[in-house]
Amino acid sequence: MENTRPDVLDWKLLRVSPLAKRLLEIAASGHHSAVLIGPSQTGKVTLARSMTTILPDLPLIAPDSIASLRSVYEHHRSSLLVLERLDRWDEVSLAWVRQQMAQCSHPGLLIATLCPCPCGKVDNDCQCSPEAKQAHQQRLRPTLERFALAVTLSHRKAAPNEPSDEPSALVRQRVEAAQCVQFQRNHARLNSRVSLEELDHCIPLDLPGQKLMEAAHKHLALSSEQTLLLRQVAATIADLAGDAVPSPWLKLPHLAEAISYHPHWT
Template sequence: MLVKTFGSAVYGIQAITITVEVNIAAGTKFFVVGLPDVAIKEAYFRIDSALRNCGYRMPRQQVVVNMAPADIKKEGSAYDLTIAVGVLAASSQIDAAELDKYLIMGELSLDGSLQPIKGALPIAIQARKEKYKGFILPKQNAREAAIVNDLEVYGVENIKQVADFFNKTAALEREIVNTREEFFDSLTNYDNDFSDVRGQENIKRALEIAAAGGHNVILIGPPGAGKTMLARRLPSILPPLTLHESLETTKIHSVAGKLSTADALVTTRPFRSPHHTISDVALVGGGSNPQPGEISLAHNGVLFLDELPEFKRTALEVMRQPLEERRVTISRAKFTVDYPSSFMLIASMNPCPCGYYNHPEKECICPPGTVQKYLSKISGPLLDRIDLHVEVTPVNFTELSSDRLAEKSEPIRERVIKARERQIERFGNKPDLHANAQMSPQMVRDICKINQAGQTLLKKAMEKLGLSARAYDRILKVSRTIADLAGSEEILLEHLAEAIHFRSLDREGWAG
């Protein structure tokens, strides 16, 4: 008897429906065809044990499982439940009448219980697009899939519940999530707040500008000056995620298996802080079975690279293209996947190996030439892609012990939102463009116009600092953001001067 069940394969952050055909005929062996990997070929042993322990039987005949389309490689153990239900239906142990209405996914344990899968959200979105009535999957993934409306989502704990459901001897409880309520309830719930930071008003100003325009930042200063503390509070002043951004971010985290059981949506902007020993693939994405890297997990949020010179040179250099294109492409011989990676980069570093070069009180003990060698670990092209270079100085005792309350994140965030609204209004009919940092060179020329006095000031700054053409564009973008924060239609001389001030740590100025 031939029966068809339906599962799904995830490539990038998109899902493709897989038809699982199960045919039982005379013979004794179990075959899986259609480019399965080792995990799928091993499914026989999991399915056999799971069925036995739940009161069913594995047919002692020839079972052929075909996974179509046959030219796409199928990977992982998430097809266990799809195949097992097909085997039960083909051997007449369950009713096959409504199998074509449901997408079924789940990894089986030997006792018949189900383990969570990756990519439940993109699979649910594809199921709704293809007009399936429902989606049956492990209980742990049910909330994640249930944010897709117009699709019945059933979270199950074991294969017996699925069999009883199709035999109509028991009903399944539908998982229901109010997407908008879930989204708005925790939209600005951040554990960290800018009011925790004493002093450092210049750095807070730089981060406010960065948040308003979506600019990349590098903080350079001695140990204990507050670089990491400030960076961790940056998401709290960014504009809240839109529902579209939240869904897109959740899809990436779903594919990577980073969503907890309690989470249905990623409602706050991601903050990713990988260790400096991270590999190129883990940072950018890829692998034999491509997975999103840290730069994609930081999509619509912040990627924080602490101790930037300690990262491998190759790992930093592969970020150059994604920083420009806001997308990373993983190419293999037979397929290519794209992961979005529109993130704000915030990096921090010490000025030298000992950390005390240019310190107002402590003496640097690094030998001659060491400082320049340390700083040269960061390439010019990567540095050019960082808009704001900010020197962080230690906080003195008076500021640390002061009872004066620092400004909270909320009023800063309100200013940032207003600046972003001006930018969105200016960009008009370009839905993918919502911050000054994303402007193309042509748009910079059209939008960031400066007067003759501004041109003269910028020319002197470029000659003195030895800035590149890319740095010229970055200064104009930052000055446009500063003008937006000030509510000014024109880029004034003071806006341009402040933007140039935040390039003062360019390569020629760092080591004296």
């Protein structure tokens, strides 16, 4: 699969949720970790791997065991790291992944896929009991909450006359432009590597954004790590919109969109 032709993975050919593509464009721009949630045959893995077409400088690595994953981290390889079917990983492996994410030790971009129930089938075909589904999600919750972004995919059929989506080359231009802004502002770092204190100094929340952040803390019970992830993602959304230059303020729409991608079970 690593040898899949790039033209097959071009975004103009991938008929998946526009929301999922938007989320991955944000993830690519700031190197924010992201998880694609959904049943089998919804294009999660293909979409994750297709990010090589909007991030041409990151090689794709898709480890099939915890041993191969450890090797990636030990050699500090900058890459697009795709962890497929994270829900099938055992507890020891998941704990190790969480530890690495907490330490921000992967130098590239981490994308994962998982199914929301044990069988991995769509709702109409799923025969998992509510108890089994709840236990499945509870087991994965600590890992899910470590990600900066999450989106749920479903089966989607393209309409007969549906126009082609944007080509990867066009998306890549926006990604590169947003990264250029970040490198200049953040001393050659992307937003996922910037502290909350630095964000407060370089791209602070405006007053409406501050009020929304307070509400998010109250209703989502955000940890300090999750607060940082939200602010980092919101900064990248501002960079993609061109709103961080010349007025370096993080505004309510940027934060609201970041909150909409907050990892949780639907």
